Amino acid sequence: MDNLMADAIERCTSDSSSSNMEVRQNEEDSKGGKKQRDVKYCSGLQQTDLKPCGPIGKHQLTVFKTPNSKEPPTGPLEAFADVLSQLAPIFNLELEKFHIFWQHDDDELMGFNRTNAIYLNLAHFEKKHYAKLLGSDHGKAEVYIAWYFIIAHEIAHNIAFFHDEDHELLLTWIAQNRLTHLMNLLSAE
Numbered sequence: 664m665d666n667l668m669a670d671a672i673e674r675c676t677s678d679s680s681s682s683n684m685e686v687r688q689n690e691e692d693s694k695g696g697k698k699q700r701d702v703k704y705c706s707g708l709q710q711t712d713l714k715p716c717g718p719i720g721k722h723q724l725t726v727f728k729t730p731n732s733k734e735p736p737t738g739p740l741e742a743f744a745d746v747l748s749q750l751a752p753i754f755n756l757e758l759e760k761f762h763i764f765w766q767h768d769d770d771e772l773m774g775f776n777r778t779n780a781i782y783l784n785l786a787h788f789e790k791k792h793y794a795k796l797l798g799s800d801h802g803k804a805e806v807y808i809a810w811y812f813i814i815a816h817e818i819a820h821n822i823a824f825f826h827d828e829d830h831e832l833l834l835t836w837i838a839q840n841r842l843t844h845l846m847n848l849l850s851a852e
């Protein structure tokens with residue numbers, strides 16, 4: 664499991680967003696399978712037309728948005744990038760390995776993994792977490808914990824494409840293995 668986890672983390676890539684065809688192919692293939700596919704938590708299906716904009720903000724990140732979305736809101740974007748910049752080292756990743764996208768018409772969607780590039784939805788953060796960050800310590804901790812698990816979930820997809828037992832096992836292993844680092848981060852906040 665340790666090797667699998669290291670492999671999953673190592674496979675995280677920065678997206679050149681030129682791999683749309685490949686994703687569609689994967690989705691087509693997966694339709695025939697009997698394995699469980701969760702469509703809401705994370706999905707690679709509709710996010711094939713993201714446009715990069717930026718670099719934006721103090722972290723100088725490229726942010727992706729769907730064609731119908733307006734510009735991403737600056738305050739939430741900076742706050743989200745701050746959260747991610749603190750979570751990235753927990754997984755031994757650079758912030759650039761996380762791709763922030765802004766899909767305001769689907770704030771239930773947390774993220775997806777497109778050919779080993781991890782995408783995280785700023786709209787979900789803005790709706791569910793932005794206000795909490797400004798509130799109590801408990802609220803802040805909830806936000807970090809939520810994104811910790813979302814990121815671990817997406818990293819596990821680097822090895823396990825489907826939402827099946829393999830994915831669940833690897834996700835659990837990654838989350839378990841990095842948890843003390845998260846706790847250190849939370850107690851330092």
Ligand SMILES: [Zn+2]
Pocket residue numbers: 704705706816817820826
């Ligand atoms: Zn997933």
